Amino acid sequence: MAFLRVNFDGALSGAVNMQRDCDLLEAHRPEDDPILRLYRWQPAAVTIGYNQNFDHFNKEAIDQAGCGLVKRITGGRAIFHADELTYSVTGTSPGPLFGNSLHQSYMKINEALVLFLQRLGLAVEVSGGESREDMRSLVCFKSAGKHEIRVGGRKLVGSAQRRTQGVFLQHGSILTGRRHLQLPKFLLPRESGVGMTESELDLLTTDLGHELGTSFVEEDLQRMEKDLAVCFSEVFQLEIKEVAAQK
Numbered sequence: 001m002a003f004l005r006v007n008f009d010g011a012l013s014g015a016v017n018m019q020r021d022c023d024l025l026e027a028h029r030p031e032d033d034p035i036l037r038l039y040r041w042q043p044a045a046v047t048i049g050y051n052q053n054f055d056h057f058n059k060e061a062i063d064q065a066g067c068g069l070v071k072r073i074t075g076g077r078a079i080f081h082a083d084e085l086t087y088s089v090t091g092t093s094p095g096p097l098f099g100n101s102l103h104q105s106y107m108k109i110n111e112a113l114v115l116f117l118q119r120l121g122l123a124v125e126v127s128g129g130e131s132r133e134d135m136r137s138l139v140c141f142k143s144a145g146k147h148e149i150r151v152g153g154r155k156l157v158g159s160a161q162r163r164t165q166g167v168f169l170q171h172g173s174i175l176t177g178r179r180h181l182q183l184p185k186f187l188l189p190r191e192s193g194v195g196m197t198e199s200e201l202d203l204l205t206t207d208l209g210h211e212l213g214t215s216f217v218e219e220d221l222q223r224m225e226k227d228l229a230v231c232f233s234e235v236f237q238l239e240i241k242e243v244a245a246q247k
Helices: 014-027 059-064 102-119 179-186 189-194 198-204 208-212 218-236
Strands: 003-012 035-041 045-048 068-071 079-081 084-092 124-126 149-151 154-164 167-175 239-243
Touching (some): 003 014, 003 218, 014 045, 014 068, 014 084, 014 167, 035 218, 059 068, 059 179, 079 179, 084 102, 084 218, 102 124, 102 154, 102 218, 179 198
Parallel strands (some): 003 035, 003 239
Antiparallel strands (some): 045 079, 124 149, 149 154
8 A cells, every 4th residue: 555655854954954855865766655755944044956056155144144055956046945834755757646757747746735725725826937037047936937836926836856767856945934035145246147136036926924914833834734744645645654753
């Protein structure tokens, strides 16, 4: 019998979070059950895409803010992980659950994300793509790629995927507050032409706190993680098998 293995990892450093995702992908085999990992960030951290360069980011400003800086195993652009719920899904593709292509696997995972957001009372849409100009940006939440989720035309969820040897890992950020808007201050001044200001980023993004008119404490985030896991379980039609958190 297949299960959805779920790891509730809580809040960890950027380096630990990215290493755990990397380990999940490396250990996964096509016959394995899919894994949903739910986690947050302590301290907050900037992650950059696999093909981005650390030299484009202000390490001194990031250090002074007490934040981490780490490269992801996935592509895409930089994110400042602060107020958010973060997920990763490790699974098999090609295969019957996630389909045979990147597009099909994204859309299957999006079914669960959309269900979760709809149950919060939000009207969501899935982006059809981005402009060539937006593709040049260093900032992930400046643009809405082909499979990313918006509310009222503003990006709420950003995701990226890595595929290798019949398995994949997709991770993504569901924004819960406004601290992601601080990312532009961590770009070096010479990169401002391909980045954006905080106010410009604010016009293009939204978060659960803004949409629901509230702020979240730790207990709220833990409850939402449980609700999100249920949505994945229902969409995948798999029973949850919770995995003990690593130390």
